[in-house]
Amino acid sequence: GAVVSQHPSRVICKSGTSVKIECRSLDFQATTMFWYRQFPKQSLMLMATSNEGSKATYEQGVEKDKFLINHASLTLSTLTVTSAHPEDSSFYICSAHRLGPYEQYFGPGTRLTVT
Amino acid sequence: ILNVEQSPQSLHVQEGDSTNFTCSFPSSNFYALHWYRWETAKSPEALFVMTLNGDEKKKGRISATLNTKEGYSYLYIKGSQPEDSATYLCAPLGSGQNFVFGPGTRLSVLP
Numbered sequence: 001g002a003v004v005s006q007h008p009s010r011v012i013c014k015s016g017t018s019v020k021i022e023c024r025s026l027d028f029q030a031t032t033m034f035w036y037r038q039f040p041k042q043s044l045m046l047m048a049t050s051n052e053g054s055k056a057t058y059e060q061g062v063e064k065d066k067f068l069i070n071h072a073s074l075t076l077s078t079l080t081v082t083s084a085h086p087e088d089s090s091f092y093i094c095s096a097h098r099l100g101p102y103e104q105y106f107g108p109g110t111r112l113t114v115t
Numbered sequence: 116i117l118n119v120e121q122s123p124q125s126l127h128v129q130e131g132d133s134t135n136f137t138c139s140f141p142s143s144n145f146y147a148l149h150w151y152r153w154e155t156a157k158s159p160e161a162l163f164v165m166t167l168n169g170d171e172k173k174k175g176r177i178s179a180t181l182n183t184k185e186g187y188s189y190l191y192i193k194g195s196q197p198e199d200s201a202t203y204l205c206a207p208l209g210s211g212q213n214f215v216f217g218p219g220t221r222l223s224v225l226p
Binding site: 036038042043044045046091093103104105106107108109 | 149153155157158159161164202204206215216217218219
């Protein structure tokens with residue numbers, strides 16, 4: 001099956017710094033990638049939809065200047081958490097939409113801890 | 116944005132019991148529906164992709180049905196085992212091609 005990787009799997013950073021998370025589709029091209037965040041005791045929340053070669057579409061309530069998304073190629077999307085704060089500590093998951101209908105593959109997730 | 120509901124919110128069953136949960140979604144603009152098994156802080160595991168009204172899918176002890184006209188899908192687990200304990204998420208795909216996750220049903224299977 002299709003494989004999506006995320007890097008890093010875990011990251012600890014200091015408050016005020018920025019962190020970049022990469023999402024790669026390893027064996028297929030993904031025109032669309034999605035970024036999710038898991039809040040404690042809640043389901044996955046869609047943060048933004050990342051389309052290759054165009055600006056990301058952010059969900060209501062997600063600060064686009066704080067969560068910078070770049071989808072520079074058909075196999076790579078990045079999420080940069082700028083000026084991180086402890087409340088940004090969370091589990092971030094990306095998924096990639098494979099060309100052709102209905103298929104979405106998840107990355108393994110990145111655990112971000114801001115101290 | 117699709118309004119997706121799942122019930123019950125949580126469920127505790129004894130090992131060996133069979134159980135089922137519901138995913139409700141707007142019936143208009145339906146495109147497909149995915150079911151996932153999800154353990155916190157892990158990547159969701161895809162169970163089924165359902166597209167046609169009346170679809171029935173089965174994978175081992177787990178099966179699912181779909182009614183697109185009335186906007187619901189059922190997930191069934193036969194003979195629940197402790198390893199089935201997880202959150203089960205449904206994610207309809209609308210015509211806007213964006214997946215929206217339901218809040219999930221948290222299943223705990225007690226040995």
